[in-house]
Amino acid sequence: MKKISILFLTLALSAQSFAQKNASVNFSRYFTGLTMRVDYFHTGTAAEEHFSLDRILNDGPWAGSETVLLDELNRGLYFFKITDTATNTLLYSRGFASVFGEWQSTGDPSWGTFHESLRFPWPLLPVKLTIEKRDAKNNFVAIWSMVVDPKSRIVNPSVLKSTYKSFPYIENGKTSTHVDIVILGDGYTAAEMDKFHKDVATLTDELFTVEPYKSRKADFNVRAVETPSASSGVNKPHPGVFNRTPLSMSYGAFDSERYALSYDNRTLRDVAATVPYDYMFILINERTYGGGGIFNLYSTVAADNKFSKYIFVHEFGHCFAALADEYYTSDVSYQPAAVTVEPWEPNVTALLDPAKLKWKDLVKPGTPVPTPWDKTEFDNFSYGIQKERRALRAANVPETEMENLFEREKKTTLEMFGKNKYKDAAGAFEGGNYMQFGLYRSALDCIMFTRNRQEFCPACTRAITEVIDMYSH
Numbered sequence: 001m002k003k004i005s006i007l008f009l010t011l012a013l014s015a016q017s018f019a020q021k022n023a024s025v026n027f028s029r030y031f032t033g034l035t036m037r038v039d040y041f042h043t044g045t046a047a048e049e050h051f052s053l054d055r056i057l058n059d060g061p062w063a064g065s066e067t068v069l070l071d072e073l074n075r076g077l078y079f080f081k082i083t084d085t086a087t088n089t090l091l092y093s094r095g096f097a098s099v100f101g102e103w104q105s106t107g108d109p110s111w112g113t114f115h116e117s118l119r120f121p122w123p124l125l126p127v128k129l130t131i132e133k134r135d136a137k138n139n140f141v142a143i144w145s146m147v148v149d150p151k152s153r154i155v156n157p158s159v160l161k162s163t164y165k166s167f168p169y170i171e172n173g174k175t176s177t178h179v180d181i182v183i184l185g186d187g188y189t190a191a192e193m194d195k196f197h198k199d200v201a202t203l204t205d206e207l208f209t210v211e212p213y214k215s216r217k218a219d220f221n222v223r224a225v226e227t228p229s230a231s232s233g234v235n236k237p238h239p240g241v242f243n244r245t246p247l248s249m250s251y252g253a254f255d256s257e258r259y260a261l262s263y264d265n266r267t268l269r270d271v272a273a274t275v276p277y278d279y280m281f282i283l284i285n286e287r288t289y290g291g292g293g294i295f296n297l298y299s300t301v302a303a304d305n306k307f308s309k310y311i312f313v314h315e316f317g318h319c320f321a322a323l324a325d326e327y328y329t330s331d332v333s334y335q336p337a338a339v340t341v342e343p344w345e346p347n348v349t350a351l352l353d354p355a356k357l358k359w360k361d362l363v364k365p366g367t368p369v370p371t372p373w374d375k376t377e378f379d380n381f382s383y384g385i386q387k388e389r390r391a392l393r394a395a396n397v398p399e400t401e402m403e404n405l406f407e408r409e410k411k412t413t414l415e416m417f418g419k420n421k422y423k424d425a426a427g428a429f430e431g432g433n434y435m436q437f438g439l440y441r442s443a444l445d446c447i448m449f450t451r452n453r454q455e456f457c458p459a460c461t462r463a464i465t466e467v468i469d470m471y472s473h
């Protein structure tokens with residue numbers, strides 16, 4: 001009884017502070033109902049970064065919540081704030097990640113410039129836009145700011161007249177109380193538009209077979225925009241297949257053969273704004289295994305691979321809820337440093353203080369933390385698979401051979417995990433976020449870890465639910 005009342009009190013208090021903070025921002029007092037989009041260039045090296053304004057535009061009706069304007073989830077490498085210059089009131093905030101941030105983590109010694117956009121409700125009066133970035137201790141520190149006067153000549157309020165065709169796939173209601181997803185497609189010719197419609201249906205349906213999306217389907221709208229391409233397929237530099245498409249999707253981002261991104265943010269944003277949206281997904285008309293996902297920017301997937309459904313849900317996890325990869329044995333372009341501070345990602349922990357495990361409330365009494373599992377057996381097997389994978393890619397074999405390798409990997413790891421005493425328990429299992437040691441995940445298996453099952457671990461499930469709540473109130 002006592003336990004229940006304490007839990008209730010905690011819930012009541014956190015709900016109250018959430019409402020209080022957000023209640024301080026009266027939407028119609030500060031905003032018009034349109035979306036302001038600030039486009040800028042993000043330039044730098046591995047050691048420094050700079051911002052320069054490109055343009056400020058009207059991105060159409062505001063699709064986000066009108067009541068939950070402040071982001072209290074503390075996710076992303078970057079964070080931006082909109083404050084009223086007259087009263088210094090915080091009006092809107094959001095965590096995000098960027099291609100620049102990914103590029104910077106590769107340690108490339110040259111200079112890089114990437115185009116980025118920030119979208120927020122169109123202010124009635126001048127506001128200050130501040131971009132913050134995590135410091136070495138993962139605290140946010142301001143690195144750039146500018147004042148935006150909505151009446152000034154540098155702000156272009158004209159309405160976008162999109163020439164692209166769009167279609168709704170799921171319509172559940174008002175944009176302000178629903179999560180609005182826009183799906184774009186690249187490498188589909190005009191003759192392949194029926195296939196694009198079919199791919200949108202197949203992959204969207206898949207997302208809503210997985211919890212917590214499944215139970216919350218009524219909180220989503222999904223719309224798609226057509227951008228027909230002159231030829232079929234996208235750019236694939238590793239096997240020497242070169243192509244130019246409307247959205248400039250390309251495999252080989254940061255020289256990783258399976259990492260598919262577009263750096264043409266200006267075009268992506270103009271196309272996406274054809275419909276109201278909170279989150280963007282891009283389908284690639286290709287069979288070659290690949291995709292990518294960047295928090296609050298977009299996620300991508302090759303639509304015709306045997307594992308497309310899996311990749312779609314996995315990559316959307318990065319984009320939607322800032323989930324970390326839980327795998328660590330495959331090659332990635334990042335150079336992870338030793339873990340000395342707690343990661344901000346909701347689904348991995350450094351377990352610096354097991355008593356303060358961030359998903360402690362999800363762990364049943366009696367489950368050891370850290371939680372034992374056959375890690376050595378898994379690591380030996382998994383590093384062997386990665387070696388075979390590299391050899392197959394280098395030999396440029398047909399995609400079927402790669403898919404067979406992944407099927408073999410899946411079969412063996414499912415058998416291995418099936419024996420584990422804690423296979424269905426929440427705990428702290430070592431290995432995650434590209435680190436073989438020193439980082440822990442909340443369950444033995446998860447969509448962010450393996451291709452075994454379409455099921456998120458408890459930490460990921462909660463992290464996704466929290467974002468759905470933010471956009472559906």
Ligand SMILES: [Zn+2]
Pocket residue numbers: 326347441442446447448449456457458459460461
């Ligand atoms: Zn997970």
